[in-house]
Amino acid sequence: MSLLCGRLCPGDVGVKGINTTQPCVKDSREIKRALIETTLKGGRAYLSQFWIERAAMSEQSNLSVVAHGPGDLRMERLPIPEPGPNEVQLQMNSVGICGSDVHYWQHGRLGSFLMQKPMVLGHEGSGTVTKVGLEVKHLQVGDRVAIEPAYPLNNDEFCKSGRYNLSPAMFCSATPPHHGQLSQFYVHSANYCFKLPDCVSSEEGAFIEPLSVAIHACRRARVKLGSKILICGAGPIGLLNLLVAKAMGAAQVVICDLSSARLAKAKEVGADFTIKVEKETPQDLAQKVQAALGSMPFTTIECTGAEFCVQAAVYSTQSGGTVLLVGHGPELVSVPLLNAAIREVDIRGMFRYCNTYPMAIAMLASKKVDVKPLITHHFPLSQAIEAFETTKKQLGIKVMLKCD
Template identity: 45%
Template sequence: MAKDNLSAVLYGIEDLRLEQRSIPTPKNDEVLIKVEVVGICGSDVHYYRYGKLRYKEVKKPMLMGHEASGQVVEVGKNVTHLKIGDRVAIEPGIACGSCNFCKQGKYNLCLTMQFCATPPVDGNLTRYYCHSARFCHKLPDNLSFEDGALLEPLAVGVHGCRRGKVTVGSVVLIMGAGPIGLVTLLSAKSFGASKVIILDLVDNRLQVAKQLGADYVLTIEKHMSEDDIVRKIQKILGESPTISFDCSGSEICVRIVLKVTKRGGTAVLIGMGKLEQTVPLSTALFQEIDVIGGYRYCNDYPTAIEFLKTGRINVQPLITHKFKIEDTLQAYETAISGKDNPIKILIYPNKDRYPAIFS
């Protein structure tokens, strides 16, 4: 067994350090994973910059990372569905399985959820990591470790589309063409949406959205008012969207979603913004719009895997940057600066498998 377990650990605001940690031993219901790919998420960047997110604050050193895949190298004695050598995607939230939410099949709402890189729980940006076998999903042979790491954000898009009941013929609006907006686009098209329009401030993200199958894109310019944007959306689509997603968390985007959604339609809120916002709820009342929250994912990894396995979704165009774990700080600074237009940044803890990338 290797002894090198280089790990990326956050000690406080902008205090991210690389250090050696001992390689853990899996408990009876766990597997030990040689981590191959870890993506950087907006929440990771928020913890790095501010030391907290919503009610969660970094009060002790925390191992970063939650979008990950790897290979099983050891199994606990109670694990029967996985074996050494299996390639897996790590679903980062470990639900208790016994609370009322878990029993109802809504384990993403579990009140005792242990979620990677959410204080005080350690993440998986490390060479070797133990995780509950219940939340490790075996990767089909035709999927890469990169696909496996990107299953985490993709599952968010799948969950949002399920919450909004996107189906054949749906007319969809997506506010925000960041990683979550783009995976929501991919999911909506895979669920059968007939028309999808996506909006953002950044042109290069909208170009990627076109590549991924968006029917229409619209750049939001600073001089545009909310009503200007609403009218442009309706003009481009030729109608109002039946299902609208806010994937930005921005107050103005939530307001636009509530104003533009078709009477009797659905507004799905996925982006995390300010805790309190001023939004036109009366519009939702008069138009009888269903306002729905979409929180992470719940039983969505199998669908996301099937979308990738069958080729209905390709997440590779989302990948813009690749770093060795030794260059983790540079990866985070790239995410913050926006240099070279990052969308999805990947870190490779065990670079020996990727000589072509890091030669």
């Protein structure tokens, strides 16, 4: 590994799929020269020119994490992509590993999305702009941005009504047939890259994607000031819903899970009560929730997709309240609909997020939400295989890869 650039270069050994030829001496010299020029002359232009030069390296220097099929994950060098007129090229900084990435790696599919060819993984990312397309006006080289990975391809009725996440024609990073962000360099629509303030780190920027899921969920779940909330599941999305619900004014939040370790983390980041699910029935769990809160919750946010939890969510929620289904489980589940119907419990769904990135950035910048305790593991891009194994074994909450 080059001592100056601190990343895997041609000539390094020990990573499957990398062509090893000679050390990256030129890249090391460029980095050293750029650092000296930036320090001595203090000009943004010199740093910007440095990023441009780095983007102009050999076409086979883009280290990427590629899923080839079920159980087949490789580190490969791919061509550096060039931006179109309305796109920006990014040197990726941080990318979080999501459960969907693990699904594509382990099974080659996620629901109805089937991998037909090798695919670069990753959709929770932040990066630094290295090139801008001719039509891009609001970003420039050197800007750090958070990447909204899913956006509509047409200005259809859903876009016009402000619900572009429901558009049938969508681009989404790391969803077949589109490549994801787990590369050193990546190209994305500039309209869906959001500039990060200096007080928001690149790792926090990468967390904006799952944080947006939680913001959209709490909006759909009608979380309001003084609400009592039940959250089913203390994984990353459940914990983020806990943080956002509290930031939106929820008075008390109880969270349930099978894992004692995850419940301990929930307590650490602000849960008022935790319940370890064991062998009780859904009705028994509902009684435990009511005992903890002193009344039935107005809102239940279900983040597991498990049939047991969907049933418990309905039984737990007070009459006139809302059950929001965040977790995606089996296509068909048994739900106590009559119980929900006669008590006017609204069962609502959600998909990804919509118009959430500005709010997510504001929450992080103002410190109303702190996601840093949820980042439990850090790996360089060259150790992506180990990072994915860590995620698969559920050894932490959020595993973050550093791509730069």
